[in-house]
Amino acid sequence: MPISSDSNAGSADPDSSDGDRPVVYDLDPRCTFEDVEAGEQYHATVNGVVEYGVFVDLSEEVSGLVHESNLRGSYNRGDKLIVALEDVRENGDLAFAERRPDDYRTVAVEADTDVGSPALSDNIGESVRLAGEVVQIKQTGGPTVFHVRDGESVVPCAAFEDAGVRAYPDVDIEDLVQIRGRVEERNGGIQIEVESLESVTDDAGADLAERLETRTQEAAQPHDVEPFVEWDALDPLLDDLEGVARRLRRAVIEGRPIRMRHHADGDGIAASVPLAVALENFIEEVHADGDAARHLLKRLPSRAPYYEMEDVTRDLNHALESRERHGQKLPLLMMLDNGSTEEDVPAYQNLAHYDVPIVVIDHHHPDPEAVEGLVDDHVNPYLHDEDYRITTGMLCVELARMIDPDLTDDLTHVPAVAGLADRSEAEAMTDYLALAEQAGYKQEDLRDIGEALDYATHWLRYDDGDPLITDVLNVACDDRDRHEEIVDFLATRAERDVEEQLDAAMDHVEHEELDNGAHLYRLDVENAARRFTYPAPGKTTGTIHDRKVEETGDPVITIGYGPDFAVLRSDGVRLDIPTMVTELREEIPSGGVSGGGHLVVGSIKFVEGRREDVVDALVEKMADAEIDEELHSSAALPEDV
Incomplete structure (x- = not known):
């Protein structure tokens, strides 16, 4: 229990050593039953007198009965006495017994604050309590860092033993725990420095698990946003996207990494970049660790039009190493503008040996029977009797807004970029182009963005290219002038190289x-x-x-x-x-x-x-x-x- 101060109250021998004198705890009014331990002595106040004893308050949250058989005197409402916790009844009632120590010292007990990530910054230096599920255990050269989710946030909790020695070795990932500690700032983030960590099991564990699930379901709920354009063909896909948004938000809350694979073309980038930015923002909102987004989200281009064995082998090896070295869960795999066909099946079968959920958002002609049972969510216009004119970029912009609606103003031009890059002839292209024009993008500007993305991606090869690609697409870019200059440069270079290629090739x-x-x-x-x-x-x-x-x-x-x-x-x-x-x-x-x-x-x-x-x-x-x-x-x- 967190201690703030002590006094010599009740001392009969001022010269006696404090260590030899019993302690009587004085609870803060906000203290709860979790701050009370059997056998310890507490200052109490009588709040009611009955024939069979007196009711006492140890704090505003902790009350119980001192039976007449355990009383040493007569008391009236408001009188003070010292009691010890003797029993907790099956119905949760507390039974106390009066104590009259001859010599004691009073120790004040501060109330722990129940806290999650959003409130941590308001409690720097304070003693807090956090109950939740362990989602990651990382052993550093110093402390053991337990990442604990409380249903809506994830907090790193540093437990110190000897340097590099595993603290609380009996605690595993997915265990339910209660942590007490002090909130401190570390390396640009916030963590709890652990004073005690206890497993929560049995009925208390079941209650905590139920509370976590309720909070997680609420926090994972996607935002209700109006689509950018009114388009009947898009409507049936929005429900599918809401389900994916819920799954992605839940993955972030549960501390599961997300590995994003996208086709290395204009539509694939227009799909992946807004979604990556939305997820990064949500990770920063949920996780108190300032480096969480860097560790939990990776965007990777795929050159081939399907998930190659080379790519899946790299992804799986990286995931297993991260689990071994950093205590991470295995990731959720996002396949964007890719992943719907029979050619993807061998890679998916490789992942099926592990706990790796797979989500596919694509607009290529699918083989739904081939991938059925291997993917957890499959969003594709062909599954609703539509076709490729609804591009993956158009779908993922709406998905990104369901995760982080604050991005809306940054994304108004992106569906048009995706549509032009994949030459969508959908009727809605007129509306998307008009929306982009309202944001200051002419059609030739959008085509240049697509060419610049194509050119940059070619030279980046297997690299995601952040933050260059975000500047080219102008999503989360803080300088519109820089965006326009880099697009003009790359698009001009692309046009020059294409003309030189065709000058050599056309005669053949x-x-x-x-x-x-x-x-x-x-x-x-x-x-x-x-x-x-x-x-x-x-x-x-x-x-x-x-x-x-x-x-x-x-x-x-x-x-x-x-x-x-x-x-x-x-x-x-x-x-x-x-x-x-x-x-x-x-x-x-x-x-x-x-x-x-x-x-x-x-x-x-x-x-x-x-x-x-x-x-x-x-x-x-x-x-x-x-x-x-x-x-x-x-x-x-x-x-x-």
Whole structure:
């Protein structure tokens, strides 16, 4: 119990040592039953007299009965006496017995304040009490740091033993505990320096668990925000997004790290950056540790249009190391603008051996049966009979606002960036463009942002690029002038490099007219374009395709191929690339065919020795495809395959 001072009250021998004299505790009026221990002596005040004894108050919160058999005198209301706690009845009533020590010292007991993260800064230097669940145990070279959640916040609690020695070794993650200690500032954050830590079990543990769950459910509730535009096609997806927002907020409250994987293109970045900023803000709100956001959230671009085994192996290894070295829980995995197809299944199966929840938000054509049972939430417009025109960036902007509505003014232009980057032809694009214009962004500005993101991401490769990418997208950027300057520089460089690439490549483009009347253009990007520079094969193929569509005005298919891959674009031809991949896999079993994407834009991988067979079979299928001049391709071509 926290002690503030003592006195010589009741002393019969002023020369006796304090250590030899019994203690009588004087409780602060705010003290609770948790501050009382059996056998200890306390100052009490009579608050009622009955035939069988007297009722006494030790504080405003602690009262009980001194039975007549345990009284040594007669008392009236308001009289003072000293008592000791003898018993706690099954119904919770307290039974005391009078004590009359000849020589004692009085020790004042301060009341602990029940406190969570939001109130810690108001209690610096104060003694507090925190009850909750241990979500992380980190052993440092000094103290053992227990991260404890109280249902709406997470507080680091430093327990000191000898340097590097594990304090309270019997306490594990997910244990319920009660901590008493003093609030101190450390390294830009706030922590409780532990004076005592006790496990809470049995009925008390059940009550605490119930309180934590109630608080967590309330704190995890997403904010109710109006979507940026009125769009019937978006409405059924909003309920799905609310469920994801609730899961993400709960993960933050429970101290679970979040590992975010997104496609490395304009739409993937427009989806991931707002969501990452919203989560960072919420982490800072919930966690008293000033470094929590850095440790609990990681945004990682994925070059391939699916979750590769290389990526999942890295992610899983990092998660297991963090659990071993830093006592973290295993993370929640967010897949953005990616993760809906059969190609993702092996990676998901690898994660299924561990406690790693998976959330997918995507607008590529999905294989829901393939990923069913492997993902915990799957948000995709195709699951509601819509299509890729509702981009992942549009969805994640609404999700970010459900987590942190204060970001709304910073995000008004982002859905339009996402839509232009993926060439969405949704009717709502008009409204999104108007919304962006109100925020000072013309359509050419938005296109430049998309090009700048594309260019920066190419050179960043596997790096998330913060804070450069946030400056380019102008989310959580504190300098609009710097944003405009960096966008102008990067977009201009991108345009220059694209023109130089096309100057070298266009003379090598092969053309033929298919039986269905479509123009087919082919380019060997391995031998007829500059390698290891911008633009990469996907961007090169897409730009050539756009030029040919504009030049001919007819249905056009473009294939850019290398030794073991091909990227595909189609306008005016009703292709179904995921189905074509499935058929090629069956027809050329030794071809190692895999891939996918949207219906009319995507990528295929194969073994180098069967390239000619795969590409020829692919062209045959394209020649049989139905002409539909109203059908246009998205720009979401993978740069690398």
